[in-house]
Amino acid sequence: MVWPDATVPLRMSPPSTTPTDLSFSRVEWLAMILVSSGWSGLLAIVGPTIFEGIDYPRYFGPYAEFLRAQLLQGTVPWWNPYASLGRPFAIDLQVAFLYPTTLLNLMLGVRTGFSISLGLHSGLALAGMVLLARSLGASRTAAWVGAIVLLASGPFLARFQAGSLNLVFGYCYLPLILFLVLRLVTQPSRQTWVKLAVVWALQLLSSHPQAFWLSTMAAAVIATGFLIAPPLRVAWRRWWQGVLLMVAAAIAAVALLGIIVVPLAQLIAESNRASASLDYSGMFAMAAIHWWSLILGPAREFAVNWEYDAHVGIVVMIGAAAATLQWRQPAVRALTALIAFGGLIAAGESTPLFSILYEVLPGLSAFRLPSRAALLVVVGLVLLATLSASNREANKPAGWAAALIVAALVSLFGSQFISQVSTAWWLQQVAGLVLAGLAWWVWLARSNSIARWGLLLIVSVELVTTVIGQKQLPTQGGQFQRFEAEELIVRAIQDRGLNDNPAPPRVAVSPALVRENAGMVLGYAGVTGFESLSLGRVWDYLHLAAGTDPAHAFNTSPAGPVYDHADRFGSVALNVSLPPESGFLKVGPASDPRAFVAGEISPVKHWSDAIDRMVAGHNIHQTLLVETAWMPRAGLMSEPVEASAEIRSFSINRIHVNTQSSGPAILVLAEAWYPGWEATVNGTTMACFPVNAWMRAVEIPAGDAEIVFRYRQQGLWPGLLLSLLTLVALVLIAKPRLIPAKLRRQHSGTAKDSTP
Numbered sequence: 001m002v003w004p005d006a007t008v009p010l011r012m013s014p015p016s017t018t019p020t021d022l023s024f025s026r027v028e029w030l031a032m033i034l035v036s037s038g039w040s041g042l043l044a045i046v047g048p049t050i051f052e053g054i055d056y057p058r059y060f061g062p063y064a065e066f067l068r069a070q071l072l073q074g075t076v077p078w079w080n081p082y083a084s085l086g087r088p089f090a091i092d093l094q095v096a097f098l099y100p101t102t103l104l105n106l107m108l109g110v111r112t113g114f115s116i117s118l119g120l121h122s123g124l125a126l127a128g129m130v131l132l133a134r135s136l137g138a139s140r141t142a143a144w145v146g147a148i149v150l151l152a153s154g155p156f157l158a159r160f161q162a163g164s165l166n167l168v169f170g171y172c173y174l175p176l177i178l179f180l181v182l183r184l185v186t187q188p189s190r191q192t193w194v195k196l197a198v199v200w201a202l203q204l205l206s207s208h209p210q211a212f213w214l215s216t217m218a219a220a221v222i223a224t225g226f227l228i229a230p231p232l233r234v235a236w237r238r239w240w241q242g243v244l245l246m247v248a249a250a251i252a253a254v255a256l257l258g259i260i261v262v263p264l265a266q267l268i269a270e271s272n273r274a275s276a277s278l279d280y281s282g283m284f285a286m287a288a289i290h291w292w293s294l295i296l297g298p299a300r301e302f303a304v305n306w307e308y309d310a311h312v313g314i315v316v317m318i319g320a321a322a323a324t325l326q327w328r329q330p331a332v333r334a335l336t337a338l339i340a341f342g343g344l345i346a347a348g349e350s351t352p353l354f355s356i357l358y359e360v361l362p363g364l365s366a367f368r369l370p371s372r373a374a375l376l377v378v379v380g381l382v383l384l385a386t387l388s389a390s391n392r393e394a395n396k397p398a399g400w401a402a403a404l405i406v407a408a409l410v411s412l413f414g415s416q417f418i419s420q421v422s423t424a425w426w427l428q429q430v431a432g433l434v435l436a437g438l439a440w441w442v443w444l445a446r447s448n449s450i451a452r453w454g455l456l457l458i459v460s461v462e463l464v465t466t467v468i469g470q471k472q473l474p475t476q477g478g479q480f481q482r483f484e485a486e487e488l489i490v491r492a493i494q495d496r497g498l499n500d501n502p503a504p505p506r507v508a509v510s511p512a513l514v515r516e517n518a519g520m521v522l523g524y525a526g527v528t529g530f531e532s533l534s535l536g537r538v539w540d541y542l543h544l545a546a547g548t549d550p551a552h553a554f555n556t557s558p559a560g561p562v563y564d565h566a567d568r569f570g571s572v573a574l575n576v577s578l579p580p581e582s583g584f585l586k587v588g589p590a591s592d593p594r595a596f597v598a599g600e601i602s603p604v605k606h607w608s609d610a611i612d613r614m615v616a617g618h619n620i621h622q623t624l625l626v627e628t629a630w631m632p633r634a635g636l637m638s639e640p641v642e643a644s645a646e647i648r649s650f651s652i653n654r655i656h657v658n659t660q661s662s663g664p665a666i667l668v669l670a671e672a673w674y675p676g677w678e679a680t681v682n683g684t685t686m687a688c689f690p691v692n693a694w695m696r697a698v699e700i701p702a703g704d705a706e707i708v709f710r711y712r713q714q715g716l717w718p719g720l721l722l723s724l725l726t727l728v729a730l731v732l733i734a735k736p737r738l739i740p741a742k743l744r745r746q747h748s749g750t751a752k753d754s755t756p
Helices: 026-044 055-072 102-108 110-135 140-151 154-161 165-171 174-186 190-205 209-227 232-256 258-269 288-294 314-326 330-350 353-360 370-389 396-417 423-446 449-472 484-495 536-545 560-564 607-615 716-734 741-750
Strands: 506-508 574-577 595-598 600-604 623-627 643-650 654-661 665-672 677-681 684-687 689-691 695-700 703-711
Touching: 026 110, 026 140, 026 154, 055 102, 055 110, 055 165, 102 110, 110 140, 110 165, 110 174, 110 370, 140 154, 140 370, 140 449, 154 165, 154 370, 154 449, 165 209, 174 190, 174 209, 174 232, 174 370, 190 209, 190 232, 190 716, 209 232, 209 330, 209 370, 232 258, 232 716, 258 716, 288 370, 314 330, 314 370, 314 396, 314 423, 314 449, 330 353, 330 370, 370 423, 396 423, 423 449, 484 574, 536 560, 536 607, 595 643, 595 654, 600 607, 607 623, 623 689, 654 665, 665 703, 677 695, 684 695, 695 703
Parallel strands: 506 574, 600 623
Antiparallel strands: 595 665, 643 654, 654 703, 665 695, 677 684, 677 703, 689 695
């Protein structure tokens, strides 16, 4: 590989330290351990904890507990039959099956494992932020204060409190990634490129693709802002070389995860997100009122939803604004570009540019991103503030700018809030603005060291009040614990003997009363689930059968009518429901069978046609609806048969069924079909195929038959091969001496290696 020889200075000002100074001292390592451990304890022990937030009980908790329970039983849960009528599980990226810290959940229990993971990722964020800030010219003190402020900022603290653990774990990689990116584009080397690829792979493996997308876009923006400077001819060469290296590193990161990414691609193709939507991608955009969270900490007088919390504090805001006066510095341009880009995405469709970005930015159409892009705004602001705080030379223009900024903010704040809040709270916020502005003015205009201590004091007060405010906010966590409706359902299932059957009983109750994924840990199968990728066939059937549009933008969880009209399904073997007009749980044996045999078929062109006919009242238990692409042998099923089917055993990856039939027929399971399911019929392997839009079926002969359905995850071997080849390539790139000398000489004869 030929590396570019372009090298540009990384710091915004003449360096006061050498590159070796970027290493951490023993005191700094100790501080990192203490801060990250204390932060983990504060969030995981002091209530309300991260385990009471909205996302942990609904999503991350059940997934982690289900994964741990199955692995301890010696089973890899490739399939999950307990949510959404069945779907792939282990290869879902958000399961974090292969993520290293998942091993902690397995060994120590889910809550203890997540608590330790929180500390480890907090330490990662601290280390990355300190390295990034110091590499840009910030002092040690400013870098550490900025790193701690970042941990307590809205995108981290509010989302941790909401229980969105894996998203924030992905966020924690961003500072380190930006540090490596700037190193790569200014001082290219093989080792830095490999490190970037590996760190990016770990971020993606941490289970939230949105964090990976944000970091790749942030890398491109900050590198562009840093490199574009006169002379433009040289800047252009440096830019495209740097971009090519970054793109190659991102591709290598994805290829390194081939064992997950290849099977995941099939899940995406079969999911309800197969087609892009501007409405979907523009959801959760930041409104004007949400941006006030940048300076106003969480309190009863001002509390925004955790999705929109971008709090960094008034000290950071004033310092960042003052730093922009040094726009000629590469670091300031880069960070300002990062803030502008993040703000543009976060604003969503409130600006006309979002629809343009939707068309031109790779991957934007695949995610529901806007408010989460505020992370980039926060990171940029914190870094700019650390640069202002590190400026030891008199900077009168910046000092006066700080004063003007405070005056403008006070005016805006007064016009926005004075008539809506208590006078005491309003005066408190104004006093904070004035004191912070005064401290910045004295520091920037007079270089008075007392002002620096004043800034540290104000930041400390802001940190404490932010954490207290976040903990004291009215939370929604309690309604997502194991509450009474779940207890009633479990007791009713036991009392009626419904759990004596091999197949888990089916439940459809509103998520206002029961967590969508609770069945994964309580032993029943939910008709629906809370997941990023639902199977498209199941999703469309549930919505259309309930009389509602399946194309709504929030497609992580089904629409309300799916729960209100669950009794309309008639094909999901439903045992427990809650009709809205009664107010009482309806519990009992299913009116339709979980497994049945039919001898007649009716062809349809597409599975959507089958759904239309089912909604119109077609009797699928008498005549199956089979897509023309999956039709069995011609003339095989033309007459009704007398038959029976009995499920003998039921596990996550294997189902055993016995049948009796007067003639050749089709056995149908009211379980979701997906590529990878196959069956052995009296010892002969046969392919499964979809019928009735979403159900799983196989041909059976006349007489007695023993059928065993098995799920074998497709794409694992090609994915594993891709992962291994990429790993070998990365090792050889990082350690070229491992390549035989003869091959190295041949390579050096065609291209000169300019690695530093």
